[in-house]
Every structure is written in structure tokens, then in C-alpha cells.
Amino acid sequence: MENIYHPQVQSDKTALLFVESEEFERSIKDALLTASYSVLPMVVDNFVLQKLESFDPDVIILDVDRIKPSHIATLNIIQQITPKPIVFYVEYPTHDMIKAVIDSKINAYIASDRLPYHVEATLQIAFARFNEVQALRSELSEVKDKLENRKWLDRAKGLIMQQKGISENDAHKMLRKMAMDKGKKMDVVARDLVSYMEAFS
Template structure:
């Protein structure tokens, strides 16, 4: 199978196109090329995680009749360690297929439509929705990190106040100065201060 098809009007985005056989229907590949994507076909039976690592795709597009258990497993792992926008185009649909799609967290699920003027917007919307979800996840992770960091800072301030006789503001300024001097986040400094003070008793 050819490893890459270059679009004549590339928009700088790479599509990893997962198909079930070497003799796959070229309609979706051609639609993606028409929309400006550079297309990298690969078999669903290949090592998907390795393909993603090699291609670094902007979007993963599946052109399949059925999602196998192995496909779902690979996509689930991918979502955990290196999430990408994913779109599935299929000629068939049933409850089992929809259930598998939901479990794989695919961003768009299209039955039977591979026309370029539909494929382009579908993939574009899937990428946009993926980025929106990832942004919300990043915000949530950052909020959790800050809350956890605040706990370490408050604990470190308390130890400094008790052992050094500092006011709360003085304790905070001490942590802040240490963070600036060591080019570290203040919560990281707080953890180090706590570890050190607990070690020396």
C-alpha cells in the first residue's frame, strides 16, 4: 500500500486513513485529497499506535464496515496516551456498531456519505469539537493542579510560620522567592520545603 498521497492544494493537515484491505474503495481517499488533506492509508490490522507515531496525523479517518474489538482497544489506548480527532465513515450501521463507536470516543460517525463537499466539513467539525473537548480537559486538569498546589503551599506556609515564627505573608514571600531563585513553580517549592522539614524533624 502506498504510504502517502499528497494533495495538490494541501492545507497542511495529515489524515491517517484506516481501511480494512489493500483493495479499498478510493472514494474517501479522493474526497480527503480534494479537501486538501495529505492522506496516509494504512490497514486497520496494522499497528495503529505505531502508525500514529510515524505519521503524526491531524485527524484519524476510518473507512470500515465494522470496528473490531482490536480496533476499539487500540483507539481506546490512543485516546488515553495520544488523543487525536477521529472520524468513521461506514456503509453499515447497527446497535452493536454504534455501541462500539461510543466506547471508542470517535468524534463523528457518518453512514454512506463520502462526497467531498460533505467529507470536508464533517472532518473539519470533528477536529474543532475534538479541540474544544481537549481544551476543556486541559482547563480542568489545570484547575485540579492549582487546587492541589494550593494545599501544598498552605501546608508549607504553616510549617514555616510554626518553625520560623513568620507571618502568613512572610511565609508566602519566602516560598515565592525560593521559587523565583530556582525557576520552579511555587507549589513544587512548597513540596520540597515540606519534605525537607519533615526529614529534619
């Protein structure tokens, strides 16, 4: 079944359409083509990750009757490797299904309306939510990195102060000069210094 369907209007937008069997409902595929997406329908199986090496979609869509744990597990792995907007089209959504998706921390949008003229709007919402969540994750990652770097700087300054008997301000100046001399960031120099001094302490 792994044929890529292309829209009549040339576009670089791509969608990976996960389905339960080769006898899948065609309405989502046709709606995606109308929205100028190239579509690759694919049965969810153990070889999905290998197949993704040759197809890098803009959005991943799961069109199924019910969300299964195996679906969530597969999408969770994909999202860890290459985050994408994900849309679940579920015929019979239940509270347990929605909770399972939320608990999995997959950045997904759940819909049941398969009307062709609603599909593109649903994808736009999914992209907007995906970008918002990714921005928040990036911001959180930056904050964590800054806190981690600050810990290394504080440890390095503490060791310098202890060894040299100088103030924190002077230790900071010494670290800054070392970083400038080596052409490295202060946190990198701090990590190297702490590792070296602790190894020989």
C-alpha cells in the same frame, strides 16, 4: 499498500485512513484528495503505532463496515500518545457501536455519509469538536494543577506555622521570600520544603 496519495493542489494537510483490508472502498480517499489532503491508507493491525512514527496526520479516519473492539483499543492508545481528530465512517452504525465509542472516551465523530462533497464538511465539524474538547480538557487540567499546588502551599504553610509559631500570613510571606531568593515558583518551593521537613520529622 502503504503509499501516500497526494492531492493535485499542494497542501500540508494530512489524513491517516484506517481500512479493514487492501481492497478498501476508494471513495473516502478520493474525497480527501479533493479536499487537498495527502492520504495514507493503512490496514489496522498490530504495527500501526510503529508506522505512525514516520507519519504524523492531522486527522485519523476509520472507514469500516462495523466498529470492532480492536479498532477502539488501537485508537484509544493513539489518542493517549498523540491526540488527533478522529472520524468513523461506518456502513452500519448501531446503538452498541456508538455506546462503545462514547464509553471509550475517544474524541471521535461518527458518520455514514460518504458522498465526496460531504466529507470535507464532516472533517470541519470533527476538527471543531476536537478543538472544543481539547480546550475543555486543558482547562480542567489547569484547574487540577492549581488545586494540587494549593494543597502543597497549604501543607508547607502549616508546617512553617507549627515549627515557627507564626501566623498563616507570616508563613505565606516566608514562603514567598524563599521562592524569590531561589528563583522558583512558590508551589515548587512548597513541595521541596514539605518533602524535606517530613523526611526529617
